[in-house]
Amino acid sequence: MLYKFIDLFAGIGGIRLAFEEYGQCIFSCEWDVKAQETYHANFGETPVGDIRTVDEKEIPNHDILLAGFPCQPFSIAGVSKKNSLGRNHGFLDETQGTLFFDIARIIREKHPQAFLLENVKNLRSHDKGNTFKVIKNILENELGYTVYDAVLNAKGLVPQNRERIYIVGFKKPLKFEFPEIPKEGPPLRSILEENVEDKYTLSDKLWAYLQAYKEKHAKKGNGFGYGLADLDSYSRTLSARYYKDGSEILIPQEGKNPRRLTPTECARLQGFPDTFKIVVSNTAAYKQFGNSVAVPVVRLIAEKMIQAIESDDLLQVEEKRGMAHAGK
Structure with a gap:
C-alpha cells in the first residue's frame, strides 16, 4: 500500500x-x-x-x-x-x-x-x-x-x-x-571529499582567535571552544550556527590550519545522498543541514x-x- x-x-x-x-x-x-x-x-x-x-x-x-x-x-x-x-x-x-x-x-x-x-x-x-x-x-x-x-x-x-x-x-x-x-558507525573520514578548496581552511586570524578563546575558557574550567575532529571516530553535533566559524567540527590538515566541512560533507554527515542538490550559498547550506x-x-x-x-x-x-x- x-x-x-x-x-x-x-x-x-x-x-x-x-x-x-x-x-x-x-x-x-x-x-x-x-x-x-x-x-x-x-x-x-x-x-x-x-x-x-x-x-x-x-x-x-x-x-x-x-x-x-x-x-x-x-x-x-x-x-x-x-x-x-x-x-x-x-x-x-x-x-x-x-x-x-x-x-x-x-x-x-x-x-x-x-x-x-x-x-x-x-x-x-x-x-x-x-x-x-x-x-x-x-x-x-x-x-x-x-x-x-x-x-x-x-x-x-x-x-x-x-x-x-x-x-x-x-x-x-x-x-x-x-x-x-x-x-x-562509519568513521568521519568516510564522508570527506578528496579535493577541497583552500577557502575552507581557517585563516590565521580566525584560527588564532579560536585557540585563544578555548584557552581562556579552559582556565575557567569550562569546556567551550573549537572541536578538532578525530577522523577515525564521529564528530560533534552539526548545528545551524556552523556557518559562523565551523568551530564545533574542524578537520585537521597536515602542515596547515584546520578546515571546516564543505556543504557536501555536511549533507553526507546527515545521511543525504550525493544526488541531493545544494543550490543555495554556503552560509544558507550550513544552516539548512545543521x-x-x-x-x-x-x-x-x-x-x-x-x-x-x-x-x-x-x-x-x-x-x-x-x-x-x-x-x-
Whole structure:
C-alpha cells in the first residue's frame, strides 16, 4: 500500500526523503525562503509558507503527518540564548514555541493514521518536564493517539554524535518498537571529499582567535571552544550556527590550519545522498543541514512505523495500562 503523507516544518525535506519509498507527499510547509529553494530544487515543489496562516480544513486528507517542529525554544543553547536576551522560551516563545499547537490542530481536524514528530533531546527535560507533559497529554488524552517516544543517537549510522527525540503516534492502539541503532558507525573520514578548496581552511586570524578563546575558557574550567575532529571516530553535533566559524567540527590538515566541512560533507554527515542538490550559498547550506535530521535514523523509524500499521497488532488492555503507568 502507498501512503499519503504531509511534511510540516519541512526544512529541506530530510524526513520526506526517508518516507518517500512508502508513499507520496501531498502537502508541505516551510517558512524559510532559502530552505524552500533547496526543497524545490530536490522535490519539484515549493512548500507553503507560515503554518500559522494555513487553514487546517484545506490541508488534504493524509495517512501520516511528519513534522520536525522548531527546536530552538526547547534546546539547551536556545534556552540559554533566550534567557541572556531576556526573552521567553518553550511555549512562552510566541513565535516558535507555540507551533506545536498548529500540529495539534491539524491532527485534530484530519485524524491521520500515524504521525512522527522530531525535536531536540532537551524537549523531555525543558521546564522540569512540564513542556513534554503538555505535549503528551494533548497527543494522548485530547487527540486520542497511542504515543511512543525515544531519544536516538545517529552516530551508529552517520559519523556524528546527534541525539534527537522522536515521538511516534498511532490512531489505533498499535504495538510499536523503535529501531535499534548500531552502537558503532562509519568513521568521519568516510564522508570527506578528496579535493577541497583552500577557502575552507581557517585563516590565521580566525584560527588564532579560536585557540585563544578555548584557552581562556579552559582556565575557567569550562569546556567551550573549537572541536578538532578525530577522523577515525564521529564528530560533534552539526548545528545551524556552523556557518559562523565551523568551530564545533574542524578537520585537521597536515602542515596547515584546520578546515571546516564543505556543504557536501555536511549533507553526507546527515545521511543525504550525493544526488541531493545544494543550490543555495554556503552560509544558507550550513544552516539548512545543521537544522536537518539524520536521514538514515528517520528511514529506520519509517520502516518500523509502516510495519506497525500493516501488521495491525493491537496492544492488550493490560499493555496500555502499563504504558500509561510507565509514562511512555
